Amino acid sequence: MTDSCVFCKIANNEINSNIVYQDEQVTAFRDIHPVAPTHVLIVPNKHIESVNRLNSEDEALVGHLFTVARQIAVNEGIAENGFRLITNTGPDGGQTVFHLPVLLLAVQIMTHPLG
Numbered sequence: 061m062t063d064s065c066v067f068c069k070i071a072n073n074e075i076n077s078n079i080v081y082q083d084e085q086v087t088a089f090r091d092i093h094p095v096a097p098t099h100v101l102i103v104p105n106k107h108i109e110s111v112n113r114l115n116s117e118d119e120a121l122v123g124h125l126f127t128v129a130r131q132i133a134v135n136e137g138i139a140e141n142g143f144r145l146i147t148n149t150g151p152d153g154g155q156t157v158f159h160l161p162v163l164l165l166a167v168q169i170m171t172h173p174l175g
């Protein structure tokens with residue numbers, strides 16, 4: 061971890077957050093500034109700056125981020141109607157905290173589909 065990384069502090073339970081899921085690999089918590097009725101961030105417990113810093117040994121961890129996202133979608137009751145998973149990467153990708161996030165979003169932001 062890095063001393064100044066807010067997501068590392070959340071994953072280490074050093075600062076209060078609304079955690080919806082946590083295990084030995086990942087932590088999921090509600091964004092403090094939600095842009096949709098469901099806006100959960102799922103992050104690895106170990107500090108990885110972004111997708112740009114992933115390597116082959118992280119493949120199982122990335123897979124786990126997605127299966128945790130799926131379970132949270134089920135728990136939130138949004139799995140069947142649908143949701144978005146977003147991984148902002150770098151400044152031009154909208155990344156503001158440089159610790160790999162997977163955003164789970166539903167429902168309102170989906171009224172303007174991208175692409």
Ligand SMILES: [Zn+2]
Pocket residue numbers: 061062065066067068069106107108158159
């Ligand atoms: Zn971090």
